[in-house]
Amino acid sequence: MSEFVRYERRGNIGIITINNPPVNALGHGVRAGLIGCLEEGTADEQASALVLIGGGRTFPAGADITEFGKPLKSPDLREDIVRYENSSKPVIAAIHGNALGGGLELALGCDYRIGNVKARVGLPEVTLGILPGAGGTQRLPRLIDPAAALDMILTGLFVPAPKALKLGIIDRVSEGDLLEDAIKYAEELVASGAERRRIRDMGIEAEAEIFDQARTVAAKRARGFDAPLLCIQAVENAASMSFDDGLREERVLFEKLLTSDQSKAQRYMFFAEREVGKIPDIPKDTPLREIAKAGVIGAGTMGGGIAMNFANAGIPVTIVETSQEALDRGLGIIRKNYEATVAKGRLSRDAMEQRMALFTGSLDYDGLSDVDIVIEAAFENMALKKEIFGKLDKTCKSGAILATNTSTLDIDEIAAETDRPEDVIGLHFFSPANVMRLLEIVRAAKTSKDVVATAMKLSRTIGKVSAVVGVCDGFVGNRMLHAYMDQAMSLLEEGALPQQIDKALYDWGWAMGPFAVMDLAGNDVSWRIRREKAPDRDRNLPYPHTVADALCEEGRFGQKTGKGWYLYSDGSRTPDIDPAVDALIVKTSADKGIARREISDEEIVKRCMYALANVGADLLDEGIALRASDIDVIYNAGYGFPRYRGGPMFAADSVGLDTMLADIKRFREDFGPLWRPSKYLEKLVAEGRNFTGQ
Ligand code: NAD
Numbered sequence: 001m002s003e004f005v006r007y008e009r010r011g012n013i014g015i016i017t018i019n020n021p022p023v024n025a026l027g028h029g030v031r032a033g034l035i036g037c038l039e040e041g042t043a044d045e046q047a048s049a050l051v052l053i054g055g056g057r058t059f060p061a062g063a064d065i066t067e068f069g070k071p072l073k074s075p076d077l078r079e080d081i082v083r084y085e086n087s088s089k090p091v092i093a094a095i096h097g098n099a100l101g102g103g104l105e106l107a108l109g110c111d112y113r114i115g116n117v118k119a120r121v122g123l124p125e126v127t128l129g130i131l132p133g134a135g136g137t138q139r140l141p142r143l144i145d146p147a148a149a150l151d152m153i154l155t156g157l158f159v160p161a162p163k164a165l166k167l168g169i170i171d172r173v174s175e176g177d178l179l180e181d182a183i184k185y186a187e188e189l190v191a192s193g194a195e196r197r198r199i200r201d202m203g204i205e206a207e208a209e210i211f212d213q214a215r216t217v218a219a220k221r222a223r224g225f226d227a228p229l230l231c232i233q234a235v236e237n238a239a240s241m242s243f244d245d246g247l248r249e250e251r252v253l254f255e256k257l258l259t260s261d262q263s264k265a266q267r268y269m270f271f272a273e274r275e276v277g278k279i280p281d282i283p284k285d286t287p288l289r290e291i292a293k294a295g296v297i298g299a300g301t302m303g304g305g306i307a308m309n310f311a312n313a314g315i316p317v318t319i320v321e322t323s324q325e326a327l328d329r330g331l332g333i334i335r336k337n338y339e340a341t342v343a344k345g346r347l348s349r350d351a352m353e354q355r356m357a358l359f360t361g362s363l364d365y366d367g368l369s370d371v372d373i374v375i376e377a378a379f380e381n382m383a384l385k386k387e388i389f390g391k392l393d394k395t396c397k398s399g400a401i402l403a404t405n406t407s408t409l410d411i412d413e414i415a416a417e418t419d420r421p422e423d424v425i426g427l428h429f430f431s432p433a434n435v436m437r438l439l440e441i442v443r444a445a446k447t448s449k450d451v452v453a454t455a456m457k458l459s460r461t462i463g464k465v466s467a468v469v470g471v472c473d474g475f476v477g478n479r480m481l482h483a484y485m486d487q488a489m490s491l492l493e494e495g496a497l498p499q500q501i502d503k504a505l506y507d508w509g510w511a512m513g514p515f516a517v518m519d520l521a522g523n524d525v526s527w528r529i530r531r532e533k534a535p536d537r538d539r540n541l542p543y544p545h546t547v548a549d550a551l552c553e554e555g556r557f558g559q560k561t562g563k564g565w566y567l568y569s570d571g572s573r574t575p576d577i578d579p580a581v582d583a584l585i586v587k588t589s590a591d592k593g594i595a596r597r598e599i600s601d602e603e604i605v606k607r608c609m610y611a612l613a614n615v616g617a618d619l620l621d622e623g624i625a626l627r628a629s630d631i632d633v634i635y636n637a638g639y640g641f642p643r644y645r646g647g648p649m650f651a652a653d654s655v656g657l658d659t660m661l662a663d664i665k666r667f668r669e670d671f672g673p674l675w676r677p678s679k680y681l682e683k684l685v686a687e688g689r690n691f692t693g694q
Helices: 028-043 077-085 102-108 124-128 136-143 146-155 161-167 178-191 208-221 227-240 243-258 261-275 301-312 324-343 349-356 382-395 411-415 449-461 477-494 498-508 514-521 523-536 546-553 579-591 601-622 628-639 648-655 657-671 679-686
Strands: 005-010 013-018 049-054 091-095 098-100 112-116 120-122 172-174 294-297 317-320 359-362 373-376 401-404 424-429 438-443 465-470
Touching: 005 028, 013 028, 013 178, 028 049, 028 077, 049 178, 077 102, 091 102, 091 178, 098 102, 102 120, 102 136, 112 161, 112 178, 120 161, 124 146, 124 227, 124 261, 136 146, 136 227, 136 243, 146 208, 146 227, 161 172, 172 178, 208 227, 227 243, 227 261, 243 261, 261 628, 261 648, 294 301, 301 317, 301 324, 301 349, 301 424, 317 324, 324 349, 324 359, 373 382, 382 401, 382 411, 401 449, 411 424, 424 449, 438 449, 438 628, 449 465, 465 628, 477 498, 477 514, 477 546, 477 579, 477 601, 477 628, 498 514, 498 601, 514 523, 523 546, 546 579, 601 628, 601 648, 601 657, 601 679, 628 648, 648 657, 657 679
Parallel strands: 013 049, 049 091, 091 112, 098 120, 112 172, 294 317, 294 373, 317 359, 373 401, 401 424, 438 465
Antiparallel strands: 005 013, 424 438
């Protein structure tokens, strides 16, 4: 008996209950208690079999990851599992809630498994940059089809009980009281004289090609990540080595990953994503406003995608446009998007029609009188947005949230147009809004706390990852991106070509290089913004966008026009190098009197990355971003930043802020005033601190 694990007996069945709320994490106390109670159970002469169950809401949902990186206190989980596996009495794991990671590995050390119908099992270690290191890679492929085991280990996906039953991970599903059913199952096993059933003794036969296939898929879906490759190796070992050798080798691979920079970054991101939902002055129990009906202004690129988010979550949405034609076009695109999902087999036709039925088109604001939230996604123009918010103020019911999807305009100014600025907020979606996971929740000066809290809840309802940010031009993500793009453009003029810059950043881990991104998003978008901002531009700073402007003047907007920084023949999305673009770049350098030079990939990566983190430092200084880790979440969810490097702020810390500052100072001398070390960066370096505290 221990504080964390308890032993008792019912009839002839011993019951071991883990009690370490909230998720029964397998910390040291639990591990020690598990062994103590097993000894008690095996010594109990009245007990013929043992049931292992989690108290509260779940079976152990994993290791205690706060113990990662600390010296391991004995017993470690592997010792526990071996003890259970070698127990003199059959052990039945009774699973409810989530048996994940070490939790599932512990269950695999038992002889039989029964799961509540709503339980889920999984080995999500790969998402933390590690592999199941307590026998999971050796036992699961012995218990079930090795290809299915490999898939579970590589995706980290949670498998619901009915599917786990089909796969053979659990032996029985309980739809009633789990403990009662587990005891009954144990009694049946005892009565039928069922033997011990150790997974380690089971045979394994795996086709060699499943490993080749897995490597091909991993190269595509998890390019640059180490953990999937070592997971594959571990399962391959299970098929080719003895159980004990495979287990030993699993540990070697586990240790290698655990101490790697990649896993450090991925574990940091795991916590960053939990932290981002905590806003210091908004308590968890802040009352929320109900969102049962929504409105969207504008059925263009963003409005259509935003509206789909609501329909996907079952929330009816009214879309307001200025003409029937625009409305029909917008609704037509929505339908086409759903048709594409149906064609891929990811949505049934019925479900699609149900979703389509949730849209109401309108040419006036009357339909918005009873909505709980409106998101404005009309043209990016202050006068227009002010007019719209004036109308919304008059039309919408009291308590409705009035949101704007503006990417650059001052939300405080928009809010001032209403008599209820406390209800006004920015909800900055990313394009395509029905696909991109990121949502920046922009808290304006007067936005009320319950509006922010409701927006955060809404973002979860529609499946987004959100971060709360403050008002400034470009908010967090795009303001940083501007500095990054400035560097990409400067590098062009100094001697690099788009394909070299894109390749250097892609190889470093970004999902796409900056020029490929611009061609995808449309070069005209930033061109229009540059022209609008031209009057306010600081003429003392170099202007690196000359080539980009020239391309736009020729109508080279990117993929949608078949050419941009690259050529896209016949509607293809594959970029081809265009010698005309290279020639234009070389000519621009000559016109500006810049002697082109050889530029290394290392310089490209450094300059683009430092540009991001340096602006990130300003954003922290100004309080626009709350935490460096929030910025990293934004860059992971919205910009294709490689998760195995954390985010731009974590990556800067990994380089060392003193090194980064020294480099930036040198860049200022070499490349001019586009480089200005952030005061906050200087302060951190002076104090010997870094961005993330890692
Ligand atoms: P868009 O031009 O594709 O669509 C705007 C739509 O609004 C058009 O269909 C237009 O007819 C409609 N509209 C204009 N005035 C209206 C009014 N008074 N009432 C109702 N509808 C009206 O533009 P977009 O790319 O969807 O951008 C919309 C907003 O989202 C802008 O504020 C933009 O800055 C922002 N945004 C755009 C992106 C992007 O990548 N496109 C990303 C984030 C935010």
